[in-house]
Amino acid sequence: MSTAFTRSRRAAAIVATGAAAVLALTACAGGGNAAGGSSFSFLVNQENTTIPELLTSLSTDQCKAENEAQPLQVETVPQTQLDQKLQLLAGQNALPTQYAAGNAPALTKELAKGGQVLDLNKTLTDLGVIDKIEPAAISTIEQLYGGFNVLPYQYNIEGIWYNKKLLSDNGIQAPESWDELTAAAAKLQGAGVQPFAASGEQGWPLTRLISGYIFRDLGPDALQKVADGEAKLTDPEYVAAAQAVADLGTAGYFGQGVGSIDYDTAFNTFLTGKAAFFYMGSWALANFADASANQIGSENIGFLPFPNVTGGAGDSSQTPANVGLPMALSAKAYNDNTGKWLTCIANNYGAESLSEAATISGFKVDGDVKVDDLTALAQDRISSTRESVLWFEALFSAKATETSQKNAAQLITGAISPQDFMGLVQADLR
Numbered sequence: 001m002s003t004a005f006t007r008s009r010r011a012a013a014i015v016a017t018g019a020a021a022v023l024a025l026t027a028c029a030g031g032g033n034a035a036g037g038s039s040f041s042f043l044v045n046q047e048n049t050t051i052p053e054l055l056t057s058l059s060t061d062q063c064k065a066e067n068e069a070q071p072l073q074v075e076t077v078p079q080t081q082l083d084q085k086l087q088l089l090a091g092q093n094a095l096p097t098q099y100a101a102g103n104a105p106a107l108t109k110e111l112a113k114g115g116q117v118l119d120l121n122k123t124l125t126d127l128g129v130i131d132k133i134e135p136a137a138i139s140t141i142e143q144l145y146g147g148f149n150v151l152p153y154q155y156n157i158e159g160i161w162y163n164k165k166l167l168s169d170n171g172i173q174a175p176e177s178w179d180e181l182t183a184a185a186a187k188l189q190g191a192g193v194q195p196f197a198a199s200g201e202q203g204w205p206l207t208r209l210i211s212g213y214i215f216r217d218l219g220p221d222a223l224q225k226v227a228d229g230e231a232k233l234t235d236p237e238y239v240a241a242a243q244a245v246a247d248l249g250t251a252g253y254f255g256q257g258v259g260s261i262d263y264d265t266a267f268n269t270f271l272t273g274k275a276a277f278f279y280m281g282s283w284a285l286a287n288f289a290d291a292s293a294n295q296i297g298s299e300n301i302g303f304l305p306f307p308n309v310t311g312g313a314g315d316s317s318q319t320p321a322n323v324g325l326p327m328a329l330s331a332k333a334y335n336d337n338t339g340k341w342l343t344c345i346a347n348n349y350g351a352e353s354l355s356e357a358a359t360i361s362g363f364k365v366d367g368d369v370k371v372d373d374l375t376a377l378a379q380d381r382i383s384s385t386r387e388s389v390l391w392f393e394a395l396f397s398a399k400a401t402e403t404s405q406k407n408a409a410q411l412i413t414g415a416i417s418p419q420d421f422m423g424l425v426q427a428d429l430r
Contacts, residue, residue, distance in 0.1 A: 070341060134383060150328045154359060181277075206411070215320070242422050298374050320391060
């Protein structure tokens with residue numbers, strides 16, 4: 001893969017063409033149902049423009065023949081109405097050929113149990129293109145959805161980005177263990193450098209550190225055990241993870257007023273060289289590529305997988321990840337023409353997404369797509385990952401997620417104890 005980033009001139013045309021297509025190709029959601037199957041109907045939340053634009057581009061080029069046999073037809077619905085729309089269509093056995101997964105994995109699981117969701121593992125294997133999906137993406141989807149039943153049109157890995165110069169200036173090697181990370185933080189703090197940038201207002205950048213520690217210490221299935229009722233967040237070994245992260249706050253490693261730091265301010269703190277470490281997903285690549293915001297330079301940014309915990313059951317090869325913009329396909333609407341569309345998407349979407357939208361997907365990239373060094377680094381990490389892990393709230397209820405993220409800053413500032421924090425979240429899991 002080349003590392004000199006160039007964005008295709010067709011990108012602007014895709015946006016224009018895609019926007020027009022979303023309006024011009026709108027059809028009834030049942031247009032591709034089992035009764036007819038005449039169109040590749042696609043129901044997507046209206047806030048999501050990237051996938052319709054890229055599929056429209058494919059329909060006029062690499063997938064032109066597939067589109068002639070089964071024309072792409074797009075219908076949009078507001079995100080807030082998506083779940084209701086899917087449930088209504090499912091009740092009528094009229095789900096479109098492809099549709100945006102519900103707002104929570106639970107809905108897709110429910111539809112799958114009812115025989116409404118296409119089994120992508122079997123289907124893509126039968127089509128001979130299962131190898132076009134990154135194993136890491138399949139691993140993440142299976143953990144979230146209970147099976148490989150959504151396509152990874154966007155895929156993000158997470159870890160710790162770091163300022164190479166700040167570490168070098170202070171004689172610090174990129175840490176590989178939690179002990180090395182905390183030692184580096186202590187050395188930076190002593191030199192007057194803020195170790196970590198994080199948004200306490202958002203909460204989740206802090207709880208990501210808790211889950212990272214849990215996975216490295218207790219193993220990749222540790223939070224699944226909590227979701228299954230086999231363990232509790234209040235068990236001593238889980239509280240130990242909250243304690244380890246709280247200790248970072250007690251030491252002042254997040255700087256002043258972390259509870260009021262918003263998302264953009266945290267980014268700015270890192271990109272202006274005021275903090276050495278920054279836990280964030282690969283969606284940050286867009287911010288790193290913004291020359292006006294990135295004052296430290298992309299060449300000065302490195303990436304660390306979440307470090308190992310000494311004696312832990314997990315290891316740094318297990319990459320925290322999430323699937324953005326997941327799309328499911330209707331088992332009842334599937335036919336041979338849909339299979340041809342799926343084959344074309346599997347063969348071409350990865351490169352199309354990367355070259356035309358500068359977005360990493362869970363599809364493998366065929367051909368020579370030119371990207372910047374940091375994007376290449378993230379893509380290589382995805383390609384080398386065979387097992388992924390989720391995030392702290394991935395398997396939690398909506399109430400427990402809110403409780404976790406709302407109280408994360410208080411954990412860091414010492415306003416509540418690790419035991420109390422985990423107890424609050426545990427109480428709201430069901």
